[in-house]
Amino acid sequence: MTQTVAQRPTFSPWTDPESVPLIRFEGVSKRFGDFVAVDQVDLSIHAGEFFSLLGASGCGKTTLLRMLAGFETPTSGRIFIDGTDVSAIPPYERPVNMMFQSYALFPHMTVEQNVAFGLKQDGLPKAQIREKVRDVLDLVQMSRFGGRKPHQLSGGQRQRVALARCLAKEPKVLLLDEPLAALDRQLRERTQLELVGIQERVGITFVMVTHDQGEAMTMSSRIAVMNSGCLEQVGTPVEIYEYPGTRFVADFIGAANMFEGVVASDSDDLLVVTCPELESDLTISHGGSVPVGAPVTVMVRPEKMVVQRDRPSEGMNGVKGIVADIAYLGDVSIYHISLPSGRRVEVLRTNLRHTGEQELTWEDEVHLAWHPANAMVLTR
Amino acid sequence: MSTGWGRNRALLLYGLLSLAYAFLYVPIVVMIIYSFNASRLVTVWGGFSIKWYGELLQDEKVLDAAWLSLQVAVANATIATILGTLAAVVLVRFRRFRGRTLFTGMIAAPLVMPEIITGLAMLLLFVAMEQAIGWPEGRSITTIVIAHVTFSLSFVTVVVQSRLAQMDASLEEAAMDLGARPTKVFLVITLPIIAPALLAGWLLAFTLSIDDVVISAFVSGPGATPLPIVIFSKVRLGVSPEINALATIVVALVGVAMAIAGRVMLSRDRDERQHSTTSPQSV
DSSP: OOOOOOOOTTOOGGGOTTOOOSEEEEEEEEEETTEEEEEEEEEEEOTTOEEEEEOOTTSSHHHHHHHHHTSSOOSEEEEEETTEEOTTSOGGGSSEEEEOTTOOOOTTSOHHHHHHHHHHHTTOOHHHHHHHHHHHHHHTTOGGGTTOOGGGSOHHHHHHHHHHHHHHTOOSEEEEESTTTTSOHHHHHHHHHHHHHHHHHHOOEEEEEESOHHHHHHHOSEEEEEETTEEEEEEOHHHHHHSOSSHHHHHHSSOOEEEEEEEEEEOSSOEEEEOTTSSSOEEESOOOOOOTTOEEEEEEOGGGOEEESSOOOTTSEEEEEEEEEEEEOSSEEEEEEEOTTSOEEEEEEEOOSSSSOOSOOTTOEEEEEEOGGGEEEEOO | OOOHHHHHHHHHHHHHHHHHHHHHHHHHHHHHHHTTBSSSSTTSOOOBOOHHHHHHHHOHHHHHHHHHHHHHHHHHHHHHHHHHHHHHHHHHHOOOOTTHHHHHHHHHHHHHSOHHHHHHHHHHHHHHHHHHHOOSOSSOHHHHHHHHHHHHHHHHHHHHHHHHHHSOHHHHHHHHHTTOOHHHHIIIIIHHHHHHHHHHHHHHHHHHHHTOOHHHHHHOBTTBOOHHHHHHHHHTTOOOHHHHHHHHHHHHHHHHHHHHHHHHHHHHHHHHHHHTTTSOOOO
């Protein structure tokens, strides 16, 4: 689920204080009547990024994208593209193009006419339009279908034409609204990598809206997780998954076991948290500095825990429990461990041995163990 | 899997269907048959003949009326389609504006307003206007067209409105996103996509106008009498085979117009269904 396509290790302009972002949201809000769709968003996106806005439906991610395209005007705040305040510029004059969730191919035009449409609006000479249409249809491997009407194409082919139509305009930013939602699962997974390949080839900045975390993790250089109109966290897929900033992000991205507790002590690099529902204290080796007595949540990912019969060695965190359920998924099994307090904890275990026999079974008494470095302390 | 029960059921259904069609269309078929009657007596069959069609062509009054009706129908359909389309665009695309409910009501009102009242009101208006500003002069083709437009534009609006509401609004956004200004978007994207509805609306307005009696009766004058009024006044002197012939021609015209409209709407439906392969919908 979290196969991350390695970005070139050198590409991280957001860490470079000298780098000027291509897109900047400054305190942008959008209200529809009483409903606040987007609430005071500040966000910078750099040239060449594949940036994802991730969130459940109704979180404001699409509204944010539509404001970037110019279909909605911010109630307050400003949006800059390449240094220009675009808040008052209509969609037909913005250097951005959008790929719609429905693809929005013009049904009365052929594939070629669809792709040429944007170029015609720019008043390019005919010969140049023809050349560009050919090039961009080549890029998405749709040259053979130039004469077809949209209703004669499959879903995947329509998606390619929609992409080609945007790319032909060579925008500074390409906006993608749930670009793969209409495709079936197999095609979607293949297309994810293809889209990333095309993005790297053309070098255009992509901003994508998606509700599918796997999609966002696979394709993005950075992800902004949104929740009820606000940005919860902005970071690389690794940051978002391994170091979630809030409980919401930890829960939304992947699975997470969370223990509520209070900070008992904070030494040099070991934070000790007392959790009322656990028998022993938990230790975390990178908690930052949290004042003693502060309420916190300790988060451990299911795959970062080990389930074993023996007591964990000194220095590891350990919790005792009983195997309540085993979900065998083939490559991995998910063990649901019931703690003495009644709490259930999920542990992921790779099925390394080529046999159906499991060494652990229902009702076994087990210990959960994890290293202090593999947990996170969340204060928000 | 055609069992005896299935066959019986099919027979029953076809039987009922035939009855319904007979109820609707036998009178018209009888009229058409009698238009080819050689006898002057309407109820007595005297052999096949097309002489009444020939006599019809000699009748100056009928020909003038037919020509006037055609002009009125074309002018009415064209004006109603333009105005009706604009109203539909406003209703579907401009979601919120002051007086929207009032506007919706005013557009729909002529659909339910008794024709006789519309006709009377129009007549009073024209008379008052002639006295006040001297226009329109008497009852003429102008007054008939104006009166017809007032009611047929509502029908056009309803037809175009439903097509426009079905059209994916992101098509217009996509065109704008690709650099087309709103006017151009309307002309190059919206109009071609809703064109079948415009044609259907035009044909509907055409047929509504060409067979209108009640409103025409109020707003037509001695110099400008449309065909239905002529037929109506002739029938009052007794049904003649000539009238049957004339009515047959009108039925043929209206039938062809409706067939074209239906065909256009149907082919458009089929296109759409192919377009959205994921969600097949029944007609």
